[in-house]
Amino acid sequence: MQQIAGADRVSKRQKGRSRILLATGLWLSFAAAATAADEPKTFRDWMAGCDNIKTCTAISLPPEATETITYLRLERPAGPEGTARLLLRLRGEWKKPPSALQLKLDGAAFPSGSKPLSVTADGDVVTLTFSAEDTAALIDAARKATKLTVTAPGLTGSISLAGSVAAMLWIDEQQGRLATTTALVRKGANTTVPPAPALPVVAATPVPPMLDMKAAKHQAERLRAALKKRSPDSCEDGAADGDSAWSLGDKRTLVALACSRGAYNLSSSFFIMPENDPAKAAPLRFADGDGDGSNDLTNASFDPRTGHLAFFAKGRGIGDCGVTGGYAWDGKSFVRTELAMMGECRGIAPEDWITLYRSAAK
Structure with a gap:
């Protein structure tokens, strides 16, 4: 099986994984220790x-x-x-x-x-x-x-x-188990183990019914045209067929512009735009998404019935490595709900990847 890392067991493995993750825009941003x-x-x-x-x-x-x-x-x-x-x-x-x-x-x-x-x-x-x-x-x-x-x-x-x-x-x-009776490896007589931190609770907000295809295409076309004037190279024109838009209520629109298409990854830039006013569109900021607080997500999908926005950035075509996660619309912004990662392409199924963030839905 292909390995994201290099041949050397330790140093090259870490360097190789970093090169691939950076090349595909899948590196993690680091925030405060609690989150x-x-x-x-x-x-x-x-x-x-x-x-x-x-x-x-x-x-x-x-x-x-x-x-x-x-x-x-x-x-x-x-x-x-x-x-x-x-x-x-x-x-x-x-x-x-x-x-x-x-x-x-x-x-x-x-x-x-x-x-x-x-x-x-x-x-x-x-x-x-x-x-x-x-x-x-x-x-x-x-x-x-x-x-x-x-x-x-x-x-x-x-x-x-x-x-x-x-x-x-x-x-x-x-987990603070070293030298305790519940340690996996280094057991001891101590019976005190720190409690688990509280699970964050996220209140997702469903959004109005999905825009019809004609209206969604119109909103995305207007934003794409406005961005092209300001930054001609920000989005590939050839990926425009992947553009999408959804109503968020209160005359706001969530717009996803497909900006980069690869063999198995489609990267989209997300904006919140006042209806029919692309000049005032604001880019979203996603914690621990595809980049350092950028508005880009890879292979993203939005479910207006639940207000949940998911992404799956593949390290290779069969999807056995990369980063997957999601966010919930709370009526004002998108809040992180889950994140998992696998930095080695070894055939491990996404459901077994290492979870780095989780939450409970309210």
Whole structure:
């Protein structure tokens, strides 16, 4: 599989990821510590990150060239009651997905003497959910074991454990669990664990019915023409068929001008414009979107029924790396609601990417 990073395991990986993310406009902006989305950390063959309420995730990175994508995903909420949840995922092309998997740790059966473990299948993704006992056993074994092998009739997968302990130790540190009874790795006698931060609540506001196609096209055409006079190179004319517009009520219009089209990414610039008055259009500012507080989003979609604006900036065509997130219209501005990132193109599905920001809808 293609890797966003370079060949060297640490320094070139970080530099390579930065080059690609910058080249596609997917870098993260950093805000105050309480709300900032911090980029995931790489620990050899694992990656880990935490969101704004200190729920942390660690993912094993599959090999770059393999027919069956196999990886572990561990997620743990913060706070004294936060319990680790460990999943094993397989993605592949099969006529009939496997119904059970056999696991081995460095050649020895895991769990010890166990029969094949039952799994669930959803399309091309097979999931094994570990029990609490097996999760604890695998975490403990990772201190010495180097590889988890997964087999089923007709397939074999391999998961490197190199870096897994360092990733879990980092998670313990972020959640204030070091030397506590609930630590994943470095346990101690202390029973005090910091509570999880409060989950932000966002009140999304639905907007009036969508403009008909003719009205939406007219609003976008007027804004595009006005911008072209002021800044001729700000938007590609060839992408104009991707322009959109929606009514926000109170004689305001949300306009998305498609400004750059690639093989699998369409970048749009967003403005709030008084109806039929492009001279007074104001560019939006998106925190942790495609750039440093810019008004650009990639592969964006707006749902007027919920007031939710989503984006999915792909690192490559199959969509197994990049940045995804969303914002909610609260009647005055667009407020960030979610953000997730995967900086390595290794076949990991977007639903398993590392969450960096989350909220609750009011």
